[in-house]
Amino acid sequence: MSSEERREQIIEAAIAVFGAKGYVGTTTDDVAKAASVSQPYVVRLFGTKENLFLAALDSALEELLAAFATVPAASDLHTRGELMGQAYLRLLEVRGLHQLLSHAFLLGAHPVIGPAARDGFARVWRYLRHEAGFTSEEAQKFLAMGMLINTMLGLRLTEEYGRDAGMTELFDECFPVSIGLVLEEAPRAHEPW
Structure with a gap:
């Protein structure tokens, strides 16, 4: 593997591990093990856990915006929103991406990660408003559903589907078209990431 391929492998592992364990709960050794490389190699490439998290966050945001960009411009904003929502769910293939974004957005007080997370969130908002053409209300609802x-x-919660009537109802409401994908791809409680 080239060093760039190895770097991408480490970032993919970092997204999964940070997504599952959060910034504070993750070590560079955790990521190294998940990527099947040595911890000193991770440190040599990224320097610090903070830099590794920032690289993972940047990659997750790029993948998110790229997924949104695959949706063709349509005159019907409702259809565009539905297709972008489906693109968002297909990102379940990137293990930990959704959770990593949530962790990043909760680190607003961190002196380095906070500004990067705020900038990333603002990029998503600007994309929804300017590229996707959503009204501010549509963008707000789209973000709320994503959260x-x-x-x-x-x-x-996927393990509660079919066992808990309330959670089953919630899943059916949130994923009327994509329930199969979500039930197949979403992480399970027993999985480390």
């Missing part, structure tokens, strides 16, 4: 989805994924 609800992230919460459900972070709680690893």
